[in-house]
Structure formats: structure tokens, C-alpha cells
Amino acid sequence: MLRSQDDGESQRRAQGPIISTLKCIVTEWGSSAQTNFYIPPERYAGYSYLEDHGQSGRNSQRGTDTYSHGHHHHAFVYAEESSNLHPHHYEVYNIMRGNSPNTPKVTVTSYSSFNLTRPQGDTIHGRWPYHGQSSVLSSHMRTFNLSILHSQMTIPYIHPQLKIPVPPLHLPWFYGALCWSFALAGLVMLNMPQKWILDGGGRGNLGRQEHYRRHWFPYRVFAWVLIVWQSPCSFLADYVHMTNISLWHVIDRVTACMMMSLELVKLVIMRKHTRPLIYVLYLLCCGGAIVCFFKSQEAQKCLNEDGFVFWHCCWHCYPILGSIVHLLEYYTHQQSLSKGTKRKTGSP
Numbered sequence: 001m002l003r004s005q006d007d008g009e010s011q012r013r014a015q016g017p018i019i020s021t022l023k024c025i026v027t028e029w030g031s032s033a034q035t036n037f038y039i040p041p042e043r044y045a046g047y048s049y050l051e052d053h054g055q056s057g058r059n060s061q062r063g064t065d066t067y068s069h070g071h072h073h074h075a076f077v078y079a080e081e082s083s084n085l086h087p088h089h090y091e092v093y094n095i096m097r098g099n100s101p102n103t104p105k106v107t108v109t110s111y112s113s114f115n116l117t118r119p120q121g122d123t124i125h126g127r128w129p130y131h132g133q134s135s136v137l138s139s140h141m142r143t144f145n146l147s148i149l150h151s152q153m154t155i156p157y158i159h160p161q162l163k164i165p166v167p168p169l170h171l172p173w174f175y176g177a178l179c180w181s182f183a184l185a186g187l188v189m190l191n192m193p194q195k196w197i198l199d200g201g202g203r204g205n206l207g208r209q210e211h212y213r214r215h216w217f218p219y220r221v222f223a224w225v226l227i228v229w230q231s232p233c234s235f236l237a238d239y240v241h242m243t244n245i246s247l248w249h250v251i252d253r254v255t256a257c258m259m260m261s262l263e264l265v266k267l268v269i270m271r272k273h274t275r276p277l278i279y280v281l282y283l284l285c286c287g288g289a290i291v292c293f294f295k296s297q298e299a300q301k302c303l304n305e306d307g308f309v310f311w312h313c314c315w316h317c318y319p320i321l322g323s324i325v326h327l328l329e330y331y332t333h334q335q336s337l338s339k340g341t342k343r344k345t346g347s348p
Contacts, residue, residue, distance in 0.1 A: 034245045036300045037169045037308075039157055159303065167305050169243055175309055178316035179235040185319035185326075186226030189219070192330040196273030217269055222262055226319075230259055238312065274329065281325045289318035 157166045197219055237252035267286060271279060292314035299307035 176239040181319040183231040186223040189223035196270040
């Protein structure tokens with residue numbers, strides 16, 4: 001009796017991490033309506049997004065890029081009144097002075113009352129919470145005056161969980177174009193059915209083309225979903241609303257999980273109907289795509305803009321690479337059929 005109770009407790013302990021992981025996936029990833037690159041919109045009172053492209057650093061180089069997607073806002077904001085700032089801005093921020101890389105940054109611990117004078121001559125008075133260490137002022141100082149000579153005071157939007165500034169996300173045009181690669185794969189599937197569709201599954205209906213012989217796997221439905229649903233969802237979630245709170249993020253994740261599960265089932269089904277070399281190419285493409293997807297998620301967690309764009313583009317290249325292998329298999333099968341027909345007829 002005691003042994004059975006111990007076994008039950010050990011099973012519950014073993015299931016605990018699994019259940020917590022599943023809950024984390026459902027609540028934090030599957031049901032989240034925003035990404036880590038989310039930036040509050042301009043309607044928040046008290047600050048406006050900087051459009052000054054003369055700002056030093058990386059933003060000055062990327063701010064005037066013509067290929068960048070214009071819907072995504074700059075992450076750095078100009079504060080007008082301390083009392084009107086977004087709550088996330090109260091945690092950590094830097095006061096940047098001048099455009100010189102040697103100019104020190106000021107970050108003071110605890111609450112500090114201070115006056116800030118801008119080039120226009122007006123002064124900001126406030127009592128703002130600071131966090132961190134100071135490279136110019138000691139942390140025990142309570143009041144100070146600082147004159148900003150060459151640039152406006154900027155305060156980065158701090159991610160509430162990661163506690164680091166969110167960089168401005170610049171999505172190139174080809175990032176949005178690759179969202180429609182799923183539609184390309186669906187068109188290839190419909191127009192050039194694979195060999196396992198011809199060989200497997202029940203009998204074909206009378207008066208119907210033989211290459212549409214029915215199979216228990218929803219091959220044509222799968223292709224149509226890629227065209228009319230998966231591609232638009234991917235475009236709206238990953239490109240249009242990448243830095244916004246949107247229900248499309250949840251819809252895209254759920255759809256992607258379902259379609260990827262069907263893709264894995266399809267790979268299992270087609271194994272015995274596919275040439276070994278072709279099948280290995282399919283597996284390499286699928287495995288590489290999964291690796292790229294997890295790398296893109298890792299880059300998003302770290303707010304690595306360039307890494308996220310690169311790896312997510314590689315993930316969206318999977319339908320293109322899969323379509324190339326699909327075409328290779330299709331034409332190889334057609335050549336084998338034509339050779340068999342010539343042998344039967346005896347034609348040279």
C-alpha cells in the first residue's frame with residue numbers, strides 16, 4: 001500500500017515539470033497576442049517617438065532605410081513630463097548626452113530630484129526613479145543639475161520581463177514576401193501531385209482523373225489551407241502586426257502548429273512511396289526548418305533583431321526548398337513513367 005502511494009507521488013512529481021512546460025507553452029507562447037518586439041503605440045500620453053535621424057548610434061544608420069517596413073515604430077521615446085510616462089519606463093533608462101561615443105551615460109540609483117536643461121532653454125523638473133550605477137555621479141547623491149548640450153533626452157522602452165531596452169525592429173521587404181512562400185508550396189502541391197498520392201489510398205471515382213485518387217490524408221485540403229489561410233496569417237502576424245498587440249499572433253501560432261503536425265504525418269506516409277534520396281532531401285529540409293524556427297525564437301527572446309530576421313527568413317524558406325524537392329520528385333516520376341510506356345509499346 002505504501003509502495004503504491006510512493007509510486008503515485010513519484011509519477012505526480014515526474015508529471016509536474018511536463019505539465020508546467022505545457023502550461024507555459026499555452027499561456028506564454030500559444031495564447032500571447034504580442035511578440036517580444038512589441039512597442040507601445042504613439043497614443044500613450046507624455047511622449048512621442050523620435051523621428052530625428054541625426055541621432056547617434058545604430059538608429060541614425062537604420063532610420064532612413066527605404067527598404068524597412070514603415071509600420072514598426074522607433075523604440076526610443078522623448079519624455080515630456082515624468083508623470084505621464086508609460087509605467088515600463090520607470091524601471092531602467094539612460095540619459096544620453098551629446099553625440100560623441102566618449103560621452104558618459106548617467107544612471108543613478110534610487111529616487112533623485114533634478115533639473116534638466118534642454119537646448120531650447122526650458123527646464124524639466126521631476127522626481128523620477130532611477131536604477132543601476134552611475135558612471136558620472138555617485139549613487140548617494142539626491143539632487144543634481146545636468147545640461148544636455150547636443151541631443152534630446154531619450155528614454156528606451158524597457159521590456160517588462162527581460163528588463164532590457166527593446167530595439168526598433170526594421171523588417172526588410174523580402175521578410176514580408178517570404179510569408180507567402182506557403183501559398184507557393186500549396187500551388188505546387190495542387191498542380192503536381194506526389195507519387196504517394198498516385199499509389200496509395202482507396203479507389204478513384206469514375207470520371208475523375210486518376211492522379212486525384214483519394215487518400216485518407218487530406219492532401220488537397222492541406223494545400224488549399226496553405227494558400228488561402230496560412231500565408232495571409234503569416235503575413236499579418238509576422239510582418240504587419242509584428243510590433244503590435246494583435247489576435248493574429250495567436251491565430252498564426254495555432255495554425256502553424258497544426259500545419260506542421262500534418263507536415264510530419266505527411267512525411268511518415270510518403271516514406272514507402274518515395275525514392276530514398278528524395279526522402280532524405282525532404283527530411284533535411286524539414287529538420288533544417290525546425291532548427292531555424294527555434295533559432296528565431298531564441299533570437300526573439302534575446303531581442304536580437306538581425307538574428308531574428310535572418311533565422312525567421314530561413315524558416316520561411318522551407319516551403320520553397322520543399323517545393324524544389326517536390327518538383328525534382330515529380331519530374332523523376334514522370335520520366336520513369338514515360339520510359340515504362342516506351343518499353344510496353346516497343347518504341348525506341
